[in-house]
Amino acid sequence: MGFHKLVLLAATCCAFGSGAWAQEAVSAETVVARVNGEAITLGHMLLVRESLPNEYKSLPDRQLFDGILEQLVQQTILSQKSSAPDSLQIRLTLENDRRLMRAARMIEQWSEKPISEGAIQDAYEAAYSGVDQGLEYKAAHILVETEAAALELIEKVNAGEEFAALARDFSTGPSGPGGGDLGWFGKGMMVPPFEQAVIELEVGEVSKPVKTDFGWHVILLNETRAVESPALEDVREMLVEDLRRAAVEAEMAILRSQADIKLIEDPQIDPGAVKNFELLSQ
Template sequence: MILVREGLPEQYRNLPNEQLFDGILEQLIQQTLLADLIGETDSREIRLTLENDRRLMKASQAVEELSAQAIGEDEIAASYDARYADADMGMEYDASHILVETEEAAVNLIDKLQAGADFVELAKEFSTGPSGPGGGALGWFGLGMMVPPFEAAIVAMEKGAISSPVKTDFGWHVIKLNDTRAISAPALGEVRSEIIAELQRTAIEGQIEELRQQATINRTPVDDIGVAVISQSELMSE
């Protein structure tokens, strides 16, 4: 009954035992009655299925035991350092833009800015983009978050600079680069579970490789059986 309950979908496993008990018991009774029709001799399909299930369950148990092995703090710290100590996390950019329909309109805006006009006020008045009412502010973003022409212009700019007109599928942009900052590595606590999972995965892969080297594995050449054999379910009953 325990195994049947564990195999239920989560929404049923969460039901009170009082609600589940009778249903599980009745299921087992019905299964036993039906199984008696087959008798004690298992078919080839049943034998192969049991063999496969047994192998899968033992492999799963081995993975659980390997995953449960304690991973030391020194190992976690070393893995974190290997990931992030010398890693270039890239840059983030804080920019604003004014989006207009024509290059001429973009040039006119640049002329106004060079004459001392306020970027925020021009964005509110002329930008056709959704950021216009907010003065064109886009906030902080990293590489890959903007369309390539816009991103290329941003990367080439100095902090505080105004771009030349930039053409994208959305129209023409006048961009102001407000600030830049290096992306900081995440704190160890933020990636701790991820690092532990990676160390566990590496340990399991290492154990499998060690077992592989020790084992004698006989592979039937594919040409001898053909890849189509995996879909020939009728072989299960032969």
Template sequence: MPKHLTFLPVLALSAAISTAAVADSGPNAETVVASVNGEAITLGHVIMAGATLPEQYQQVPADVLYNAILDQLIQQTALVQSRVGDEPPVVTLSLENERRSLLAADAIEAAMADVGGEDDIRAAYDAKYADGKGDAEFNASHILVETREDADAIKAELDGGADFSETAKAKSTGPSGPNGGELGWFSDGQMVPEFQAAVSTLDVGQVSEPVQTQFGWHVIILNDKRDKEAPELDAVADELLAELRQNALEDRIEDLTSKAKIERPVVDGLKPEMIKDLGLIGN
């Protein structure tokens, strides 16, 4: 074994973990592939360490990756054995959070396991596109300025009869200003949420109240609105499956939390800023 450390990146809790079937004979997850002072390292440990590595490491030849991971586990085991004293609180808390996260992920998979068969997807498609129409598309223009005061003044001018396009050319700070503020056609999800929400509430020809986004303050006019044709089932099957699974998960979580006895006591002196104070945990 080389003397230099071969630590690979820390395993990500959010990494997807797939479980392969264990063969009836030959090496399995409990097969010991190394030991350090009698402490076993199994093939299962190596498999799990490899399964959650970043994508670039998955491309490494298997023999190289196997030996690198095993070296890392041996080195880590020796380091752990060299420690003196109790387990540091930061380690205990991290392990508890990791265990909670992994078991919750397993529960999520269970909640979604029986959702999304062909009949489910077809029923969701029929319900969503029963009228033969797809998602709505919007054609809007806007005037972008830096402050609420400027937006209020522009809205007053427009309410007084000022032409939207000419006002946008004269006062909008956005790149669409020279074009009269025209944004063309767009669907849900193509604009920032605050802008999209405002557009969705407008009637054709209606001018919005000032709307704030990360870019500044907008005054918006809805020029036109139309519905796209319903897509073919195959084109949206994956999207419908994701929606079905998300809905099943949300229903499951709501059911569990509504039945659970949940307490959030008021703690004297507790401040949200303490979330960044690692000093409270100790060494």
């Protein structure tokens, strides 16, 4: 942050354009200062504020206003003092920024197109109607520190001892006092080795020792059930975002197919050159 941080922390009160404006007359083109005739506008200040970390955005209005304005005044003075033409890095940065902002504006325009209820309903049915949503699992486990301890517990279970009682007596995990019960869970909710072991079990079956970062597990699968499809309203926002994304991608595909694109394949260009920032100073 550097220069921004120093200016804002100093919160220097500046003597440029401190008069009040009628709120209704203020616009992004309202001039707040002139430095050797060069205008600094409220729009310039708004863009600086948007680039600041949240900790600075929450400063009191006067402190923030004065700090940003002083920063822009200093930058304008330094910019005017520099007689050198824009460097290659400056020119390319400006080109990239302009390209990025214009592209973002196009994507925003496409994204603002309304999504019909029919399209949302169709997307919901395609994703959930008659589609197997997989299984949920109800399991219990005993967590111990060593594989040998896990094997001993499996022997006790096979000998007829109650799994829940063993979990209460031996498990080092937080579910131990509850008999090792983990409740219902679906795919992606457990660490991969644990999840894979559960998936491979039959209801009522006890696993072999399973190693995870937490230790060694002995797992009992109690029940399974089909995952119910969510209600439309519960996934509406996600579906709308997916539809908007698909619409943007479709528009982009059309424009790309219509564009005259020539990718220059030069064997002398090492792909690693994209990491050589020193090229900008040559």
